[in-house]
């Protein structure tokens with residue numbers, strides 16, 4: 001596809017409104033890592049499975065290719081800055097918000113709408129992404145208005 005076609009495809013896909021998540025894990029030095037992802041989807045209730053996709057260009061691609069545990073945080077409407085922080089290049093992201101270690105030391109961010117602590121169940125090739133399926137080991141949830149991503153922009157439910 002040409003660059004113009006790729007942009008048109010991305011715009012077409014952007015018509016699908018999503019929530020926003022931050023996915024976290026620890027690296028081999030035990031340091032907290034995380035990235036913003038809107039490719040999250042619920043997959044199965046029994047067993048409890050969720051999926052998301054990591055891009056091959058992401059700095060965390062290798063980490064999520066290896067790690068056996070991760071956590072998915074669904075952001076609420078007041079957390080646009082958290083989404084931007086975890087989509088950016090800044091180092092020491094975890095110095096800027098409050099969090100605590102969960103199962104296997106995976107960092108859990110405070111004050112999110114839902115948090116799913118997961119064990120890696122499957123990895124599938126997905127073109128320029130890898131599709132990751134996690135089994136939910138534990139979760140928390142609060143009824144909060146979600147942060148929405150649509151048409152390449154942050155939105156709130158109206």
Ligand SMILES: Cc1cc2nc3c(=O)[nH]c(=O)nc-3n(C[C@H](O)[C@H](O)[C@H](O)COP(=O)(O)O)c2cc1C
Pocket residue numbers: 020034035036037038039040052053054055056057058059060083086087088089149
């Ligand atoms: C709203 C939004 C959704 C994103 N969703 C994904 C995603 O599902 N998968 C992904 O690999 N990257 C996604 N990204 C990009 C990553 O957040 C970004 O690449 C990541 O923070 C790593 O930074 P790096 O590319 O500099 O390594 C998204 C970014 C934004 C702003």
